[in-house]
């Protein structure tokens with residue numbers, strides 16, 4: 648496998664930085680990585696001698712673990728910066744922290760931070776490729792790539808597919824990155840959720856449809872993605888109660904009847920079972936939720952490989 652398109656040294660802040668052709672190249676590379684991950688012996692020597700730093704300032708289970716596993720599978724060295732227990736707690740600025748870490752000889756950074764634009768800041772102070780693992784409500788491009796990979800792998804193409812994203816649209820970085828990527832690959836995307844959790848001008852900015860009624864939004868959908876109801880925001884009074892929310896927006900056998908019979912169901916996790924999705928759908932044969940997690944390792948291996956100029 649060669650890097651025919653030039654990914655080496657580039658950053659991934661969001662999917663608008665990449666063309667449809669480049670997204671397809673990432674999907675193809677991910678497919679190769681997924682095959683490698685099925686082997687008994689999964690490790691490749693391709694990034695031996697490279698050092699990757701994961702900078703996580705927000706909680707994470709699957710994103711952090713899958714980046715670290717991906718780096719490990721490609722034989723890179725990994726150092727993890729955890730913000731609690733570090734000198735940040737002693738008052739060191741983010742900029743000084745980044746300078747300090749960079750002086751240890753890092754080749755690529757993966758960052759999750761609640762500040763939109765923090766990946767750009769790390770690149771500015773280090774000159775190294777940076778992968779955005781979630782910056783505030785703004786973007787989460789590797790999650791979108793693994794979601795898109797999961798659909799592409801099952802259905803062959805996104806061109807002309809009807810995809811419905813349901814939930815807290817206002818606070819979801821996953822939705823924003825997916826909208827950019829899915830629209831680039833030709834999908835027709837509908838977003839659905841309570842009015843209070845729907846930003847204005849979604850259709851103008853992202854070229855998607857906006858629906859407030861779940862049954863209308865699900866009509867003839869090929870793919871449905873549930874989103875986490877951000878329970879930490881309940882105190883902000885953006886929706887009356889969880890009971891009310893789930894009565895109107897939960898993905899259940901009853902509501903999924905409106906989508907196509909074999910529509911795929913995705914969820915980026917973590918899930919609130921019984922709120923945005925019922926177990927009868929989350930654990931059904933149409934759900935690819937656990938496969939999304941498996942695919943996340945392959946997609947992140949592909950990105951590290953491409954951006955660090957790996958060769959096979």
Ligand code: NCD
Pocket residue numbers: 709710781787790820821874875915916917
């Ligand atoms: C998402 C995130 O952190 O943005 N989770 C993830 O990375 N799989 C979604 C969420 O927290 O709701």
